[in-house]
Amino acid sequence: MTELTLINPSDETVISxxxxxxxxxxxxxxxxxxxxxxxxxxxxxLDRAKAMRRFADAVDGAVEELAALEVRNxxxxxxxxxxxxGHVRDVLEYYSAAPERLFGRQIPxxxxxxxxFHEPIGVVGVITPWxxxxxxxxxxxxxxxxxxxxxxxxxxxxxxxxxxxxxxLALESGLPEGLFQVLPGEGRVVGDRLVEHPDVRKIAFTGxxxxxxxxMAKAAANVKQVTLELGGKSxxxxxADSDLEKAAATAPYGVFDxxxxxxxxxxxxxxxxxxxxxxxxxxxxxxxxxxxGDPNDAATEMGPLVSRAHHNKVASxxxxxxxxxxxxxxxxxxxxxxxxxxLTPSSPADRTVTDEIFGPVVVVLPFEDEAEAIELAxxxxxxxxxxxxxRDLSRGIRVSRAIESGNLSVNSHSxxxxxxxxxxxxxxxxxxxxxxxAPFAFTETKNVFIATEES
Ligand code: ADP
Numbered sequence: 001m002t003e004l005t006l007i008n009p010s011d012e013t014v015i016s017x018x019x020x021x022x023x024x025x026x027x028x029x030x031x032x033x034x035x036x037x038x039x040x041x042x043x044x045x046l047d048r049a050k051a052m053r054r055f056a057d058a059v060d061g062a063v064e065e066l067a068a069l070e071v072r073n074x075x076x077x078x079x080x081x082x083x084x085x086g087h088v089r090d091v092l093e094y095y096s097a098a099p100e101r102l103f104g105r106q107i108p109x110x111x112x113x114x115x116x117f118h119e120p121i122g123v124v125g126v127i128t129p130w131x132x133x134x135x136x137x138x139x140x141x142x143x144x145x146x147x148x149x150x151x152x153x154x155x156x157x158x159x160x161x162x163x164x165x166x167x168x169l170a171l172e173s174g175l176p177e178g179l180f181q182v183l184p185g186e187g188r189v190v191g192d193r194l195v196e197h198p199d200v201r202k203i204a205f206t207g208x209x210x211x212x213x214x215x216m217a218k219a220a221a222n223v224k225q226v227t228l229e230l231g232g233k234s235x236x237x238x239x240a241d242s243d244l245e246k247a248a249a250t251a252p253y254g255v256f257d258x259x260x261x262x263x264x265x266x267x268x269x270x271x272x273x274x275x276x277x278x279x280x281x282x283x284x285x286x287x288x289x290x291x292x293g294d295p296n297d298a299a300t301e302m303g304p305l306v307s308r309a310h311h312n313k314v315a316s317x318x319x320x321x322x323x324x325x326x327x328x329x330x331x332x333x334x335x336x337x338x339x340x341x342x343l344t345p346s347s348p349a350d351r352t353v354t355d356e357i358f359g360p361v362v363v364v365l366p367f368e369d370e371a372e373a374i375e376l377a378x379x380x381x382x383x384x385x386x387x388x389x390x391r392d393l394s395r396g397i398r399v400s401r402a403i404e405s406g407n408l409s410v411n412s413h414s415x416x417x418x419x420x421x422x423x424x425x426x427x428x429x430x431x432x433x434x435x436x437x438a439p440f441a442f443t444e445t446k447n448v449f450i451a452t453e454e455s
Pocket of ligand 1: 127128129130154155156157185186187188190191192195206207208209211212214215
C-alpha cells in the first residue's frame with residue numbers, strides 16, 4: 001500500500017489520500033530521532049519543562065481545529081472530540097512538571113554514597129489505535145518526551161489526522177526537529193519496523209490483544225521494553241442494594257460512549273437476579289434515549305463506527321436470530337451506523353460474552369449473590385476496567401479488590417483520569433500508563449556508588 005485513503009465515517013466521503021510511510025522513511029525518521037534525543041536530554045530540566053508547556057499552549061490554541069479533524073476522520077461527536085483535544089493539552093501540562101520531578105533516591109549503604117538516576121531510554125516508538133487517536137497518543141508521547149526521550153509515533157491507518165497535526169503543533173511551538181515525529185502508514189510496515197529497529201528502545205502500544213501479543217514476541221528478540229494496553233470485556237456489576245435508577249440511567253454511557261469503541265467499555269452488565277426485571281425495565285428507555293446521529297451536532301451522544309470493515313465485524317455478532325432484548329435508534333446510511341444494542345445471551349460461554357466486540361453491543365446476565373458476581377466478572381480473559389453499583393461501601397471495596405482488573409469504579413463509570421494509573425490485568429495488557437509514575441516507565445534506573453571511606 002503506497003497511500004492511505006481516509007474516509008469520513010458519518011457520510012462515507014473521501015477526506016483525503018495521504019502517502020504511506022515506507023521502511024526506508026521509517027529508518028530515516030529513527031535516525032533523526034536519535035540525534036534529536038541526545039540534544040533534548042542534555043537540556044536543563046527547566047528548559048524541557050518550558051518547551052512542554054509551550055507545546056501544551058499550542059494545543060490549547062488548536063482545540064477547535066483538532067476537534068473538527070477528529071469529527072471528520074473518526075466520526076466522534078463534537079462534544080467528545082473537544083473533550084479529547086482538551087485532554088491532550090491537560091496531559092501535556094501535567095507531564096510538563098515531570099522533567100523537574102524525575103527524583104532519584106539516596107540509599108543507605110556501607111562505605112559510601114549511593115544514588116539512583118532516572119535516565120531517558122532513548123527513542124520510543126508509540127503505536128496507537130483508531131478509537132481515541134489523539135488522547136491515547138498523548139498518553140505515550142507526553143510522559144516519554146518529559147522523561148527526555150524522542151518519540152516516533154505510528155497512528156492507526158484509518159485515523160492519522162489529529163496525530164499529524166499534533167506533530168506540526170509541536171514544531172510550531174518550538175520543540176526541536178526530529179524529537180516528535182508522526183509516521184502515518186501500515187502496521188505491518190511502519191509499526192513492525194519500529195518494533196524491530198535496534199535504535200527504538202521501547203514500544204508503547206495500544207490496540208488489539210492479537211497485535212499486542214505479536215509485538216511483545218517480536219520485541220523479545222531485541223530485549224526491547226514494551227507497555228501494552230490491549231482489549232477489555234469489562235463488567236458492570238449491579239447489586240440489588242444499589243441506586244437502581246442511577247445504575248440503569250448511566251449504564252448506556254458506560255458502554256456506548258464512543259460507539260462502544262472503547263477498551264474500558266462496560267460490555268457485560270451483571271445484574272442481581274432479584275432486581276433483574278426492574279433493571280431491564282429501567283435500562284430500555286435509557287438505551288432508546290441515546291442520541292445517535294450527526295457528529296457535528298453538539299447534542300449528539302453517539303456517532304458512527306469508524307469504518308465499513310469494523311461495522312461488518314460488529315454486525316457479525318448480531319445476526320438476525322440474536323437474542324436482542326431491545327435496541328436504540330440509528331440513522332440510515334450513508335455512514336457506518338450501528339444502533340445501541342442490548343443482548344441477553346443464554347450462556348456466559350456465548351461469544352458475545354467472551355469476545356471484545358468493540359461496538360455498541362452490550363450483554364446482560366443475571367447473578368445470584370456476591371460470590372457469583374465476582375466469579376462471572378473474573379471469567380473473562382481480559383481485566384481492564386469495571387464498575388460496581390451498591391450502597392454498601394464495604395461491599396464496593398471488597399468486590400473491587402476481588403475483581404482482577406486494573407481500573408474499577410464504585411457507583412461510577414469513570415476510568416480515565418490522567419492523574420491516576422491506567423492499564424490492565426491478564427490479556428488486557430502489561431504496564432501502566434498515566435498517573436504520576438508514567439514518566440518513570442520511560443526511563444532506565446541507574447545506580448551509582450561513590451566510595452567515601454579511605455581504604
Ligand atoms: P485493530 O485490529 O483494532 O485495527 P490493531 O491492534 O491491529 O487494532 O492496531 C493498532 C495499531 O497497531 C495500529 O496503529 C496498527 O497499524 C498497528 N499494527 C498492526 N499490526 C502491527 C504489527 N504487526 N506491528 C506493529 N504495529 C502493528
